[in-house]
Amino acid sequence: MSKRTVTDYVEDVSPGSGALPPRAWYAASGAACLSLNGSWRFRLSPTADAEDDSFAEEGYDAGDWARIAVPGHWVLQGHGAPIYTNHLYPFPVDPPRVPTENPTGDHLRVFDLPQDWPDRAAGGAVLRFDGVESCARVWLNGTDLGEFKGSRLPHEFAVGHLLRPEGNVLAVRVHQWSAGSYLEDQDQWWLPGIFRDVTLLHRPAGCVLDFFVHASYDHRAGTGTLRVDSDVDGRVTVSELGVDIATGESVTVPVEPWSAETPRLYEGTLATEGERVPLRIGFRTVELTDGLIEVNGRPVLFKGVNRHEWHAEKGRALDLATMREDVLLMKQHNINAVRTSHYPPHPAFLDLCDTYGLWVIDECDLETHGFTEQGWRDNPVDDDRWTPALLDRAARMVERDKNHPSVVVWSLGNEAGTGRGLTAMAEWIKGRDPSRPLHYEGDLNCRDTDVYSRMYADHAEVERIGRGLDGGTLKRRGLPFILCEYAHAMGNGPGGLADYQRLFESYDRLQGGFVWEWIDHGIAHPELGHAYGGDFGEELHDGNFVCDGLLFPDREPSPGLAEFKKVIEPVGITGDFGDGTVRITNKQDFAGLSGLAFSWSYEVDGETVESGTLSVPALAPGESADVKLPAPPAGAPAGEALWTVRAALAADSAWAPKGHVVAWGQVPVSERPVPTVPATARPVTGDGVITLGPGTFDARTGALTAVGGVPVSGPRLDVWRATTDNDDGAPWQSDLRYGLVWRKLGLHRMRHRLDGVETGEHTLTVRTRVAPAARELGLSTVYRWTSDGDRLRLTVCTIPEGDWTVPLPRLGIRFGLSAADRVRWYGGGPGEAYPDTRTAAAVGRWQSTVDGMQTPYVRPQENGARIDVRWAELGGLRIEGDPAFWLTARRWTTEQLDAATHRTGLAPGETVWVNLDHGQHGIGSQSCGPGPLPPYHLRAEPAEFSFVFSAAPDAKSS
Numbered sequence: 001m002s003k004r005t006v007t008d009y010v011e012d013v014s015p016g017s018g019a020l021p022p023r024a025w026y027a028a029s030g031a032a033c034l035s036l037n038g039s040w041r042f043r044l045s046p047t048a049d050a051e052d053d054s055f056a057e058e059g060y061d062a063g064d065w066a067r068i069a070v071p072g073h074w075v076l077q078g079h080g081a082p083i084y085t086n087h088l089y090p091f092p093v094d095p096p097r098v099p100t101e102n103p104t105g106d107h108l109r110v111f112d113l114p115q116d117w118p119d120r121a122a123g124g125a126v127l128r129f130d131g132v133e134s135c136a137r138v139w140l141n142g143t144d145l146g147e148f149k150g151s152r153l154p155h156e157f158a159v160g161h162l163l164r165p166e167g168n169v170l171a172v173r174v175h176q177w178s179a180g181s182y183l184e185d186q187d188q189w190w191l192p193g194i195f196r197d198v199t200l201l202h203r204p205a206g207c208v209l210d211f212f213v214h215a216s217y218d219h220r221a222g223t224g225t226l227r228v229d230s231d232v233d234g235r236v237t238v239s240e241l242g243v244d245i246a247t248g249e250s251v252t253v254p255v256e257p258w259s260a261e262t263p264r265l266y267e268g269t270l271a272t273e274g275e276r277v278p279l280r281i282g283f284r285t286v287e288l289t290d291g292l293i294e295v296n297g298r299p300v301l302f303k304g305v306n307r308h309e310w311h312a313e314k315g316r317a318l319d320l321a322t323m324r325e326d327v328l329l330m331k332q333h334n335i336n337a338v339r340t341s342h343y344p345p346h347p348a349f350l351d352l353c354d355t356y357g358l359w360v361i362d363e364c365d366l367e368t369h370g371f372t373e374q375g376w377r378d379n380p381v382d383d384d385r386w387t388p389a390l391l392d393r394a395a396r397m398v399e400r401d402k403n404h405p406s407v408v409v410w411s412l413g414n415e416a417g418t419g420r421g422l423t424a425m426a427e428w429i430k431g432r433d434p435s436r437p438l439h440y441e442g443d444l445n446c447r448d449t450d451v452y453s454r455m456y457a458d459h460a461e462v463e464r465i466g467r468g469l470d471g472g473t474l475k476r477r478g479l480p481f482i483l484c485e486y487a488h489a490m491g492n493g494p495g496g497l498a499d500y501q502r503l504f505e506s507y508d509r510l511q512g513g514f515v516w517e518w519i520d521h522g523i524a525h526p527e528l529g530h531a532y533g534g535d536f537g538e539e540l541h542d543g544n545f546v547c548d549g550l551l552f553p554d555r556e557p558s559p560g561l562a563e564f565k566k567v568i569e570p571v572g573i574t575g576d577f578g579d580g581t582v583r584i585t586n587k588q589d590f591a592g593l594s595g596l597a598f599s600w601s602y603e604v605d606g607e608t609v610e611s612g613t614l615s616v617p618a619l620a621p622g623e624s625a626d627v628k629l630p631a632p633p634a635g636a637p638a639g640e641a642l643w644t645v646r647a648a649l650a651a652d653s654a655w656a657p658k659g660h661v662v663a664w665g666q667v668p669v670s671e672r673p674v675p676t677v678p679a680t681a682r683p684v685t686g687d688g689v690i691t692l693g694p695g696t697f698d699a700r701t702g703a704l705t706a707v708g709g710v711p712v713s714g715p716r717l718d719v720w721r722a723t724t725d726n727d728d729g730a731p732w733q734s735d736l737r738y739g740l741v742w743r744k745l746g747l748h749r750m751r752h753r754l755d756g757v758e759t760g761e762h763t764l765t766v767r768t769r770v771a772p773a774a775r776e777l778g779l780s781t782v783y784r785w786t787s788d789g790d791r792l793r794l795t796v797c798t799i800p801e802g803d804w805t806v807p808l809p810r811l812g813i814r815f816g817l818s819a820a821d822r823v824r825w826y827g828g829g830p831g832e833a834y835p836d837t838r839t840a841a842a843v844g845r846w847q848s849t850v851d852g853m854q855t856p857y858v859r860p861q862e863n864g865a866r867i868d869v870r871w872a873e874l875g876g877l878r879i880e881g882d883p884a885f886w887l888t889a890r891r892w893t894t895e896q897l898d899a900a901t902h903r904t905g906l907a908p909g910e911t912v913w914v915n916l917d918h919g920q921h922g923i924g925s926q927s928c929g930p931g932p933l934p935p936y937h938l939r940a941e942p943a944e945f946s947f948v949f950s951a952a953p954d955a956k957s958s
């Protein structure tokens with residue numbers, strides 16, 4: 001073998017050379033196979049040509065090389081560093097050229113064949129790479145097999161003739177940058193490496209090559225039609241259906257259809273002379289009928305998420321357990337659809353989607369977003385030289401994934417502009433597989449696509465689209481609509497989910513959406529907890545925009561996921577004060593309610609008085625019934641009463657145990673009695689203090705210093721919150737970004753001017769004006785204290801002065817407690833809630849700890865408020881609200897929370913800071929979408945609200 005340093009292929013627009021044509025992927029057929037995952041030798045070079053290829057030769061001594069785990073990314077294993085950019089290419093844009101500084105990882109593995117590996121006469125073998133970023137050249141036993149690009153797509157090489165029983169030398173050279181990088185500008189970390197499996201597969205003589213399972217369902221006849229096309233003739237059997245047909249032949253038999261709600265699979269076999277491939281057949285038909293996507297004759301509503309592959313330690317090298325965890329978490333949170341943003345996932349993920357039931361939009365590994373910076377000039381998708389690479393990518397996705405019933409829509413890619421190459425891909429896909437509609441959001445006129453798709457459209461526009469008033473081309477006007485991305489789940493939020501869902505459920509044309517996105521891509525970091533863009537010293541980066549998921553990086557569900565679960569419940573359970581009925585609606589598209597058990601409980605002041613089962617009639621999808629609740633229990637105590645009705649799994653399912661609650665609702669019975677405190681105690685002034693009932697005040701400032709024996713640092717008006725990612729908004733937003741406006745106004749540095757401390761016969765009144773330096777606007781604020789001797793009532797009256805044109809971040813009081821740990825409250829819970837993220841908050845009695853009330857957003861920001869709190873107990877205090885309030889407690893100040901960039905920057909202090917809010921501004925999703933809808937704005941208006949303080953009954957144990 002000659003010494004070569006030729007690396008022209010790196011910058012070649014072609015998809016590569018030497019690989020076998022793409023074909024269907026399947027897990028195991030019984031043919032011998034050898035996983036080459038594991039510990040490999042590894043050497044990193046700074047350029048593509050720094051080293052020659054002699055390492056591929058037999059006898060090369062790599063004893064002093066490092067070791068690396070395959071699958072894996074070298075930048076997450078101590079070699080180099082990851083880079084995060086949203087859409088900017090982290091290198092000069094000069095396609096197809098890439099920088100000379102091109103980190104190149106040489107990977108080496110020597111392996112023996114297992115003893116029982118069939119000998120050469122029994123067939124050949126292929127070497128399969130399921131994913132390598134971004135360009136690889138491969139040698140086996142010194143023979144150059146070829147090179148390839150297309151990071152998240154499989155590539156196979158024929159290697160049977162090269163194998164020997166022992167000492168096979170597999171050498172793989174991986175370049176971080178290549179022409180392919182221009183096609184892979186997805187918003188995520190740039191993570192080079194062999195990040196999916198490497199497998200050696202025996203290919204017996206007469207084995208199956210490619211095959212295509214066509215399994216449709218006729219909902220009128222209740223029959224399925226099966227035909228398996230195969231490159232190699234064979235027989236197809238499905239014993240459960242009594243099917244035994246030749247490949248290419250069709251059979252129609254009565255079957256149960258496959259759907260995401262009822263993922264019925266039939267086990268079958270494709271047997272050729274040399275191989276028996278297991279088939280997992282789901283019968284279903286996807287059609288565009290009357291402008292709607294119908295599956296098995298019924299329109300479907302996508303309650304979806306965008307899923308990037310992510311693991312905080314392993315990046316995109318996901319193991320099966322993590323993939324399963326994703327699917328189970330989705331199912332447990334009522335999610336029914338996944339868009340594989342923005343590349344085909346590990347193929348095993350699709351097997352899981354088939355098994356557990358998820359609709360999949362399978363998206364091709366294609367994004368050229370960075371070309372937007374130059375007005376899309378030279379965009380590869382509109383340059384014929386790149387079309388073979390695009391077609392190669394389309395084919396590798398479709399051929400690999402075509403046999404999955406879960407895949408119901410193909411997507412050309414993401415944010416790649418428009419161009420002839422995309423049209424060529426669309427034509428190829430439609431020719432190869434007309435059975436699935438085609439998606440591509442960038443095709444605004446739907447020239448090549450079958451679905452009108454948008455991202456981050458606001459509620460008003462979505463409603464116009466729902467009503468068909470959005471105009472557009474004739475073709476587009478006749479197509480169904482989905483939001484392929486909405487509800488940007490960055491930091492605290494997303495807000496407004498329930499309002500979107502109401503639209504989806506109101507207009508047939510709106511077939512749902514996919515929240516952006518499933519999981520935060522934080523990288524586990526020893527000092528920072530989870531790292532984001534910029535934490536690795538990147539020259540260009542987009543900060544924590546990479547942490548915008550419904551799961552935290554460690555896969556803990558965020559409050560956003562709890563909210564989404566509630567908003568997309570498969571069963572509606574609603575009711576008002578009234579006639580003792582609850583309205584039950586089957587919101588599923590296919591399944592009945594027989595798998596669910598309904599129960600009720602009657603609660604007074606958050607305590608369950610009685611509970612029982614509720615019998616609900618069989619309801620077909622879309623049907624509703626008003627179900628009578630029992631008579632309220634005799635002898636129930638007086639107080640605020642309500643019914644809670646739950647729908648839970650009646651039996652263990654594949655994805656959750658019996659009793660798992662899928663839906664719930666609360667029906668109020670009686671209103672909460674508001675706390676009354678007769679103003680009977682008299683303020684007593686002396687020795688620099690004023691006492692009023694249990695309250696002690698500083699006589700000069702009027703500040704409360706203790707309630708009973710509990711010291712407090714003076715409660716005072718607070719309007720500031722550590723701005724959320726959604727408050728701050730994305731730089732490209734044209735709407736006002738309140739996080740910035742508030743800060744410019746100075747709402748984070750309000751001054752409190754004392755205008756008077758006055759005692760009356762039964763009152764202590766403190767007059768103040770709260771305003772920021774440099775501005776004329778402010779809030780005239782009066783604190784009025786009264787007491788009945790045991791309890792202390794504070795009424796805050798605040799009147800905006802000056803030219804307030806913006807909403808307030810929050811309105812309430814803040815005070816410090818010297819000690820508090822356990823927190824009990826009666827109100828909304830268990831998790832945080834804000835005006836437009838409050839659907840999942842159930843009224844009840846809840847408890848937690850101060851630490852437990854913090855939501856671990858990767859970039860610290862306002863979090864943890866509990867909504868509709870009637871009363872709370874913490875730190876020895878009992879606080880009742882009139883009206884109910886928002887409760888927040890933390891071991892740091894808002895200012896510290898605001899200043900921290902990572903959670904590890906938050907050090908607990910001596911004081912627990914408590915916010916009792918009368919109002920909070922909504923959350924929205926302006927970090928990439930619309931801000932909060934007007935009803936959720938916290939307008940600066942005159943307000944009055946009260947709190948009653950007293951010693952908590954169990955003060956000692958707090």
Ligand code: GAL
Pocket residue numbers: 086186187342414415455485488516545548928
């Ligand atoms: C979209 C894009 C996603 C992601 C998201 C914002 O424009 O398709 O990949 O960047 O915005 O997080």
